[in-house]
Amino acid sequence: MAPGNRVLLIISGGIAAYKSLELIRLLKKSGIDVSPVMTPSAAEFVTPLSVSALSGEKVYTSLFDLTDEAEMGHIQLSRVADLVVVAPATAHLMARAAQGQADDLATTVLLATDTPVLMAPAMNVRMWDHPATQRNCEQLVRDGVQFVGPNKGSMACGEYGSGRMAEPSEICQAVQARLTTGPLTGKKIVVTSGPTHEPIDPVRYIANRSSGAQGTALAVALRDLGADVTFVTGPADVAPPQGVRVVSVQTAFEMQLAVSEALPADAAIFAAAVSDFRIAQPNSSKIKKDGDAAPQLEFALNPDILAGIAQLQDGRPGLVVGFAAETDDVIAHATAKRSRKGCDWIVANDVRPDTGIMGGTENAVTLITASGSESWPRMSKTAVAQALAQRIADTLSE
Ligand code: CTP
DSSP states (O other): OOTTOEEEEEEOSSTTHHHHHHHHHHHHHTTOEEEEEEOTTHHHHSOHHHHHHHHTSOOBOOTTOHHHHHHSOHHHHHHSOSEEEEEEEOHHHHHHHHHTOOSSHHHHHHHHOOSOEEEEEOOOHHHHHSHHHHHHHHHHHHTTOEEOOOEEEEOTTSOEEEEEOOOHHHHHHHHHHHHSOOTTTTOEEEEEESBOOEEEETTEEEOOOOOSHHHHHHHHHHHHTTOEEEEEEOSOSSOOOTTSEEEEOSSHHHHHHHHHHHOSOSEEEEOOBOOSEEESSOOSSOOOOBTTBOOOOOEEEOOOHHHHHHTOSSSOOSEEEEEEEESSSHHHHHHHHHHHHTOSEEEEEEOOGGGOOTTSSEEOEEEEETTEEEEOOOEEHHHHHHHHHHHHHHHHTO
């Protein structure tokens, strides 16, 4: 088996299973080997014989088949491939995978695998739109599962809407993109992003204007270069990216814990706008107005997450990058911040309100390293992220 070209294809039981035959044909044509796993209900729609004939491989169907287990146990099966593809992914299979159930061969393989998973959902529009499916989908995204489709269109059931499985050619393209390795393949990178919310009482909190756009763009750019990204995000405006491990947090303390749990890592990038302060003693019930007297809030300092990681004696990531949001003397303040916090690089940006950078789509940054500073032209946050990810890849490969 050539490295990087084997897919474990899980076919679950929906009418779109017939399209899996065409998918297998296209994958094989592109030089990709296919190890098929079928759920018992998939075998009601397409025969294991057709799947085996097209893939040229044995089809695995049962967790409790003695021959299957003897030839290739379910744990080994979960490790043979470079990518696990679930097409079609039915609502039922997604629900079981989101809950970590392992009640048949397909879900057991999904729970046991440490390779990336790509799902192509296929179901009726109402089932796709149902809050339960959407919740399961969000959970799977958080667990690092990537999705292709579903598309809008007319369905086998006669209805029209979202839920139609992506075309085999689209799925094949998505598979090819994921099997392509990049300069960051095999590198673990932690990215923090978004604001933190520090509670005042159960209904109020301290926050800031960070949208999470730059951190999200960075996670996408690192992922696209092949990195294994853990994305620790506060409550941001933008949705977290697919294909990365998402850890959602609210407060600076939660973010600090999530970052340390994500170590060891080759690099850690701190794009979050962490609140420097929290309320020393958040009220357990809503603070009521008390006549004309405004409440007095006592603040406490939050831990500096970046400085803590940059100054680790043991297990410090090889490259630690901070961001510096400044409103004046940008380079001087950011240079001082770099040495105070002990990080390798600081990406400084000017966040004066007239720049439109905070919450906007563009950024103008200066990269400050041990060897000096480099100002980049104003460009989209996506372009900044791509340039930074490439620089990280160059540095980690040195
Ligand atoms: N940072 C952090 N933990 C904090 C505060 C900041 O990890 N409690 C990180 C940010 O993610 C960023 C860098 O430190 O990468 C600088 O953040 P910034 O807000 O610019 O700096 P502060 O340390 O808060 O300094 P100041 O507000 O005084 O400019």
